[in-house]
Amino acid sequence: MQQHDKLVMMANQIAKFFEAQGEVRAVPQIAKHIQDFWDPRMRRGILEHVASGGAGLDPLALAAIRKLHPAPQVSAHQA
Amino acid sequence: MTLVTEIDYGTPASKSEKTVTLTIDGVEVTVPEGTSIMRAAMEVGTKIPKLCATDSVEAFGSCRLCLVEIEGRAGTPASCTTPAMNGLVVHTQNSRLKQLRRGVMELYISDHPLDCLTCAANGDCELQDMAGAVGLRDVRYGYDGANHVFAKSKDGAANDAWMPKDETNPYFTYDPSKCIVCNRCVRACEEVQGTFALTIAGRGFESRVSPGMSEDFLDSECVSCGACVQACPTATLSEKSLIDIGQPEHSVVTTCAYCGVGCAFKAEMRGEEVVRMVPYKDGKANRGHSCVKGRFAWGYATHKERILKPMVRDKITDPWRETTWEEAIGRVVSEFKRIQYQFGREAVGGITSSRCTNEETFLVQKLIRAGFGVNNVDTCARVCHSPTGYGLRTAFGTSAGTQDFDSVEDSDVMLVIGANPTDAHPVFASRMKKRLRAGAKLIVVDPRRIDLVRSAHIEASHHLPLLPGTNVAVLTAMAHVIVTEGLVNEKFVRERCELDDFQEWAAFVSEERNSPEAVAKFTGVDPAELRAAARLYATGGNAAIYYGLGVTEHSQGSTTVMAIANLAMVTGNLGRRGVGVNPLRGQNNVQGACDMGSFPHELSGYRHISDDTTRTMFEEFWGAKLNPEPGLRIPNMLDAAVEGTFKGIYIQGEDILQSDPDTRHVSAGLAAMECVVVQDLFLNETANYAHVFLPGSTFLEKDGTFTNAERRIQLVRKVMTPLNGYADWEITQLLAHGFGLDWKYAHPSEIMDEIAALTPTFKNVSFKKIEEMGSVQWPCNDANPEGSPIMHATTFARGKGKFMLTEYVPTDERTGPRFPLLLTTGRILSQYNVGAQTRRTDNVMWHEEDRLEIHPHDAEQRGIKEGDWVRIQSRAGETALRALITDRVAPGVVYTTFHHPMTQANVITTDFSDWATNCPEYKVTAVQVGLSNGPTQYQEDYEAFAQASRRIAAVEAAE
Ligand code: SF4
């Protein structure tokens, strides 16, 4: 869906910045960046996308997303 | 209450560290070398009569009223132009001096109207005061001779020397019949403002003040800053509001609510009516100067379109219905609770305002985190300076500029990147220009030839007109030159920075592909110019970088900020006066909004929400459990809304529909929400999609603090009762009560105490402290009890400075055959941001509409002539506006401002954004431009929709 496209684009942009530092250093920094700045539903979105094949993701972004902590589930009626 | 009076020392302070001692009227006084006798006398309270001198400008020595006698010297020198020297014995009053002064005054008064009783300056006129001071009792010359006072002589013949009033400027008048030709206005325009709009035309008796070449004020170069009005000792130049109302009876010092310069003003009042705003000399950001917005454009505060009653409606197609505060607040509470029950706690959020005070911003994020129980809070800094926060934090460890504004006085080189200070930060621009006229060098990196590149007595050494979107490549190429030509400040790098990172970075920038020659292909910048600019920056002495939204609003915004930090570190231009990295912030309290924890991932003082120690501290203080996960940013909220997982938003003092990119996406997001709450002064564009409208208050109606671009916290003081009933912080407090929070703030100072208790960099900040010091720059804590004008003096906040690799990644927004031009956006002086305030003042006289600037070459190709309606299309949408043909923009680049909603400039901008912060890429959009015959269908439809949406139902007649 369109929403996933946007997340893929954002993840790829982040990966591009860290790429210059080489894979070993880049991957954990990309993961940390996503962990620190993306709200759980966005992280769930990108994880879903990866689970369904991860099309369009930069290899570094993909490697980083695999390292993300699972995002907590939020459901209605808990407020 | 009384008027805040400031001492006029007659001539500017001397900066010399050497002192001299002299005796004035028997009193010994020690002053810095270079101080005038006039100023030295004032230091000990002796007011020597004067007319042509005032301490905002250099002495001129023309009126001869300030004469003194110096023992052992012949004659009667003017005290304003005579420097104090060791051992001088000065007399300011004796019979000879008295005689001379009376003679001078007599001449002045014989060519001046005697309508003091009905004059606007009555009670505040230096000519009147001086007549009193010298004991003038009678004027021997009569008024029949040659004069400038009367339009006709007694026999009815026209008086050629007489000139009519010039009332063209909307805010002040010029009445030549009252002018004493003291030249203060001319010098103020030159020295304080730096515009050089005024001259003295003619000689001797003929001489008169003239804007430009005998033009009207409105048609001249004048930018309406008002410096001349303030300098004028008579009623010749007077504020129209003063003429209209009369002399003020009390004044209150407060802070401008327009831009990030943060000028301090005296609000001069009669009761609760503002008579005029006069910049405050002790204001450390502005030093007694201001621009047209702060000084004059405050009429919006009482504009008839201001909404004063809360309003609600069920659907956005309904007309608004006025209601009580109880009902409006109750509606927000019940709707948000319903939404959270139905769609999950995370389905709501809010936006804090960079126009509101620190205290108000802090409360909004507190309400969202502690009341709604979510971290979905963001602020409009997202769309302007979020990359500054991220980039500077990575390099130095703090998310703020490194200097105070005074620092510019010690700069030898200024590198201005993607900023247009004369329009966006006018008062600071005046200070820059002053330093540039005194010899500092200027480098401008901007796609457009901004005014600073070439203006009165200023010429940039280098202008690098890069193609929009290539900042990183240009800055990395500058670093290439510095490293490969051996211009690195090795001592600084070795002592202050992480060496491994530096070495890796140096190798990276040295690669051939980063050389000026290699990048020229896509940056469009002449490599020789780029090399020369890099050398000048590295070797020209104290070099300071000033940058603006042209840096941050790009897909590589954060990378550019890091590239800037790298340049400053590699040349050692940090940690002292005259150097540094200085973001020029847009809105008045952008810095404050960021400091106060407005971002979804961090609490006040830039501490991540997942940090357990910090979060626990807040939880204990607030008595509420906080979510440790980062929340949604503005663009993410809109995405989530379109997707259906985000349904309610509380927006304080922002107009995201007009200010955020990709208007269609924003409106789709807003339209998908079930409860949009807008708190603002006017029915702004976002309010077209709102269900609840809470009327906000102006900066004149509240107490609080703003933090300007130099981290300076200044007080905003209430001068009138809120017309809407509540200050904005009180409205947030009412909402909080609805969400079960037990807040009991009686005054904003209590909120600041809470901020200080929870935020290490604000530890010693309090209203009392700011009151005592006038203002304070954070960090203000035990290590820096008086605040920190200049940061990173000995070590960086993070310890060692960190060089980051800044690989240039071209934006996805490329030009191609369909969209061959690059659009970039900006702002102009007389308007402010989305213009909601300035459009409701006479500032519209300078900017009635947004125009599209296009190079003559591109215009000709398309058959476009000056003033034609043109259609501008991008892949996101299209809009139409009128063309302005100019070579300020390079071929291939077009430019517009975004002050008027009708322009819909953001219909064209795309949803691309900065990789790190999602700050939108306003500054680059690929477009096509062609002739059209008027506004687009979309603009017309929108106009109709906006009209319909603003309807307010007539109140039923009371029974
Ligand atoms: S208002 Fe400012 S720019 Fe205009 S003439 Fe006066 S000092 Fe110059």
Ligand code: SF4
């Ligand atoms: S307009 Fe005012 S400041 Fe200017 S020369 Fe005349 S009296 Fe002096």
Ligand code: SF4
């Ligand atoms: S808008 Fe900016 S420069 Fe102008 S008076 Fe206000 S703070 Fe100063």
Ligand code: FES
């Ligand atoms: S004040 Fe010194 S000559 Fe006018």
